[in-house]
Amino acid sequence: MPEKFLKPYDPSGTESRIYAAWEESGLFNPDECVKQGATPSDAPPYSIVLPPPNVTGKLHVGHAYEDSLQDAVIRYERMRGKRTVWIPGTDSAAIATQSRVEKDIQKKEGKNRHDLGREELVRRVAAFAKESENTILSQIRKMGASLDWSRYAYTLDEKRNEAVTEAFKRMYDAGLIYRGHRIVNWDPKGQTTISDDEIVYKEEKATFYYLKYGPFTIGTARPETKFGDKYVVMHPDDRRYEEWKDGQTIELEWINGPITATVVKDESINMEFGTGVMTITPWHSMIDFDIAERRELDKEQIIDEYGKLLPIAGEFAGMKITEARDKIVEKLRVKGLLVKEEPYTHNIATAERTGGIIEPQIKLQWFVDVDRPFVISHSEIPGIASGSTTTLKALMHTAVESDAVHMPQEGFRKSYFHWIDNLRDWCISRQIWFGHRIPVWYGGEQIYVGTKAPSGEGWTQDPDVLDTWFSSALWTFSTLGWPEKTKDLSTFHPTSFMSPAYEILNLWVSRMILMSGFHLGQVPFKTVLIHGVVRDKQGRKFSKSLDNGVDPLDMIDKYGADALRMGLLVGSAIGSDISFDESKVKGYKHFANKLWNIARFILDNTQEVDISAPLSTADTEILSAHEVLTKDVTIDIEEFRIYMAAEKIYHYVWHEFADKILEESKPILSGADQGARASRAQLLVTLLDRTLHLLHPFMPFITEEIYQSMPAKEAAFLMVARWPA
RNA sequence: GCGCUCUUAGCUCAGUUGGUUAGAGCGUCCGCCUCACACGCGGAAGGUCGCAAGUUCGAAUCUUGCAGAGCGCACCA
Numbered sequence: 001m002p003e004k005f006l007k008p009y010d011p012s013g014t015e016s017r018i019y020a021a022w023e024e025s026g027l028f029n030p031d032e033c034v035k036q037g038a039t040p041s042d043a044p045p046y047s048i049v050l051p052p053p054n055v056t057g058k059l060h061v062g063h064a065y066e067d068s069l070q071d072a073v074i075r076y077e078r079m080r081g082k083r084t085v086w087i088p089g090t091d092s093a094a095i096a097t098q099s100r101v102e103k104d105i106q107k108k109e110g111k112n113r114h115d116l117g118r119e120e121l122v123r124r125v126a127a128f129a130k131e132s133e134n135t136i137l138s139q140i141r142k143m144g145a146s147l148d149w150s151r152y153a154y155t156l157d158e159k160r161n162e163a164v165t166e167a168f169k170r171m172y173d174a175g176l177i178y179r180g181h182r183i184v185n186w187d188p189k190g191q192t193t194i195s196d197d198e199i200v201y202k203e204e205k206a207t208f209y210y211l212k213y214g215p216f217t218i219g220t221a222r223p224e225t226k227f228g229d230k231y232v233v234m235h236p237d238d239r240r241y242e243e244w245k246d247g248q249t250i251e252l253e254w255i256n257g258p259i260t261a262t263v264v265k266d267e268s269i270n271m272e273f274g275t276g277v278m279t280i281t282p283w284h285s286m287i288d289f290d291i292a293e294r295r296e297l298d299k300e301q302i303i304d305e306y307g308k309l310l311p312i313a314g315e316f317a318g319m320k321i322t323e324a325r326d327k328i329v330e331k332l333r334v335k336g337l338l339v340k341e342e343p344y345t346h347n348i349a350t351a352e353r354t355g356g357i358i359e360p361q362i363k364l365q366w367f368v369d370v371d372r373p374f375v376i377s378h379s380e381i382p383g384i385a386s387g388s389t390t391t392l393k394a395l396m397h398t399a400v401e402s403d404a405v406h407m408p409q410e411g412f413r414k415s416y417f418h419w420i421d422n423l424r425d426w427c428i429s430r431q432i433w434f435g436h437r438i439p440v441w442y443g444g445e446q447i448y449v450g451t452k453a454p455s456g457e458g459w460t461q462d463p464d465v466l467d468t469w470f471s472s473a474l475w476t477f478s479t480l481g482w483p484e485k486t487k488d489l490s491t492f493h494p495t496s497f498m499s500p501a502y503e504i505l506n507l508w509v510s511r512m513i514l515m516s517g518f519h520l521g522q523v524p525f526k527t528v529l530i531h532g533v534v535r536d537k538q539g540r541k542f543s544k545s546l547d548n549g550v551d552p553l554d555m556i557d558k559y560g561a562d563a564l565r566m567g568l569l570v571g572s573a574i575g576s577d578i579s580f581d582e583s584k585v586k587g588y589k590h591f592a593n594k595l596w597n598i599a600r601f602i603l604d605n606t607q608e609v610d611i612s613a614p615l616s617t618a619d620t621e622i623l624s625a626h627e628v629l630t631k632d633v634t635i636d637i638e639e640f641r642i643y644m645a646a647e648k649i650y651h652y653v654w655h656e657f658a659d660k661i662l663e664e665s666k667p668i669l670s671g672a673d674q675g676a677r678a679s680r681a682q683l684l685v686t687l688l689d690r691t692l693h694l695l696h697p698f699m700p701f702i703t704e705e706i707y708q709s710m711p712a713k714e715a716a717f718l719m720v721a722r723w724p725a
Numbered sequence: 726g727c728g729c730u731c732u733u734a735g736c737u738c739a740g741u742u743g744g745u746u747a748g749a750g751c752g753u754c755c756g757c758c759u760c761a762c763a764c765g766c767g768g769a770a771g772g773u774c775g776c777a778a779g780u781u782c783g784a785a786u787c788u789u790g791c792a793g794a795g796c797g798c799a800c801c802a
Contacts, residue, residue, distance in 0.1 A: 576731075666761095
């Protein structure tokens with residue numbers, strides 16, 4: 001027996017050695033598995049693409065949880081004999097990374113991005129990204145993740161950029177990407193558009209003003225936007241305003257003098273709210289914009305990109321809206337236009353990354369049209385026939401509705417449909433510098449869309465970059481070599497399994513379905529299992545401001561990766577939030593040691609006994625109980641009850657195997673009956689061997705380490721040994 | 726406002742299709758360094774499974790209502 005068994009289990013020394021051995025064997029790569037005979041060449045494929053972590057620093061326990069879950073699944077499938085591949089990667093996360101680096105530079109050097117210039121800033125951001133990437137990849141290795149590093153991808157690498165530009169061009173050619181003046185979420189602080197999903201709503205106490213607008217009283221929380229309001233809107237069924245007709249014009253005294261206003265009757269008005277009458281500011285309000293679009297009304301800009309009032313505001317021009325508000329209210333009061341004011345609580349939109357208060361603006365941007373019908377040439381999605389006419393929205397809906405994308409959690413399914421049904425066109429251009437540059441060139445009146453710059457003089461490329469989710473949305477197939485028709489693509493796509501946090505169900509999952517559906521006529525993955533967010537013991541999110549972050553590496557140093565994996569997986573129903581409890585991790589470190597001691601006992605007591613002896617009846621019974629466990633655990637994993645599978649094995653190992661079987665074996669092993677001894681020795685070795693198999697997806701390191709010391713091994717590594725049937 | 730989720734031991738959480746004395750980790754108390762393991766062993770305390778009603782032979786598990794916590798979406802100017 002190796003000497004190391006004489007001491008308590010030492011994860012730190014073992015884990016790095018084992019991981020190096022795995023990596024060196026090449027067996028994370030399915031092609032290598034086939035070559036080495038570990039997997040039959042005609043075995044069914046099973047693929048997972050790692051949700052690429054953002055290169056914005058280092059990993060947190062949330063990533064550790066995600067890695068544990070996927071690694072358990074992929075290791076199980078590999079042991080089932082499938083051709084498994086788990087593809088690693090990282091995400092440039094355009095806006096998140098750039099704003100992170102910009103903040104750093106601002107703090108340390110007092111410079112902003114314009115001081116540095118585009119080239120220099122991008123260089124600095126890329127350097128930071130590279131550094132994070134290295135940190136992150138080493139962290140993932142420490143977790144024991146059995147990723148095929150030979151297929152590593154980065155959203156901003158050359159291959160992925162090719163996929164992005166190609167995808168853009170194809171969608172543009174199909175009329176699904178267009179450039180247009182539409183209202184977008186403008187972040188005056190970050191000086192960029194952001195998507196609906198990058199908005200955080202914050203409650204704000206404000207004042208609600210009632211203003212005299214000719215014969216009407218209108219309500220508003222934003223008097224500073226009202227300068228240009230020349231449409232007064234009410235519901236067509238509102239009896240109170242029956243005498244006013246749609247299109248009728250009225251003269252009235254307004255903030256900066258007399259104006260002509262037009263009455264608009266529109267059903268979008270809520271009669272119950274305020275006075276039932278409002279004026280609209282289409283340039284700075286989503287709702288107003290919709291009304292203006294529908295009724296073809298004029299739109300006028302009041303506030304500029306920096307949140308300052310434009311000349312239309314007259315004497316208030318150039319003021320920041322926040323300081324202008326009080327002054328404008330005062331003027332209204334003086335002019336007798338202020339009827340009353342009352343306190344009011346509402347949610348204001350702020351930018352997630354910069355904290356800036358969102359000011360809706362009409363801007364010329366690039367959009368993905370989710371409602372425009374197009375002909376899908378090839379489709380494998382049930383309910384959408386090849387050659388039929390569909391829309392991106394229908395595609396996203398049908399993929400899940402038809403169960404082509406299996407979403408077993410009913411709650412998340414509902415929430416997905418709810419989101420899809422309310423979806424608006426997706427603004428994909430961002431006014432930042434780090435990311436995939438929009439593959440569009442302008443030459444005078446001409447527009448050129450292509451994967452490379454057009455030949456000839458006088459073309460300038462669009463300065464904007466794409467929303468980071470555009471490249472992430474291609475992830476399941478860009479990682480497999482698309483747009484080339486690679487063997488990987490035909491073998492491993494659609495991927496088998498995806499497990500994102502519910503936070504990015506809409507941001508990412510739906511958009512992967514969109515892209516994969518349009519470009520391949522396939523779903524991106526067959527099963528999506530949404531998991532929860534890891535929180536601290538008080539149920540709070542991990543954040544820098546609370547300083548409650550837990551570094552997975554600290555946990556690994558203290559307890560080992562196996563213990564961390566178990567601590568995260570066991571007792572955490574997938575989908576609900578996970579409270580991170582260090583004491584739990586500690587408990588599973590003890591469990592690892594327990595297993596270690598079981599192995600020591602068995603290896604020590606079976607060395608001088610013939611372990612090929614036939615089993616006794618009693619021993620066969622114990623073995624068949626183990627088979628029941630195996631069956632149970634197998635079903636649990638198949639149905640993604642990973643947490644239950646792990647707990648069952650835990651319970652078996654400690655309270656059945658160690659407490660009962662081992663204890664009862666002691667007198668037999670030390671007894672005089674040679675037959676019984678041999679039989680029992682054989683039983684224990686078999687049990688240990690099979691248990692290691694079952695436990696391996698959850699605790700890969702210690703199980704592999706013990707396996708390497710087993711008297712007879714079926715495979716070079718437990719990692720590629722067969723799952724017991 | 727609409728939707729979703731949660732409420733089980735002192736703490737953090739499991740409990741798969743309703744079925745025997747409701748589980749795990751940590752914590753607490755008592756006794757043990759028993760020749761695999763003190764990262765351990767033996768024993769103990771601790772839960773009217775948020776509240777109320779209903780369905781059922783039987784409910785932590787299904788239905789309804791109520792209370793509390795959290796999340797998502799949409800924002801009403």
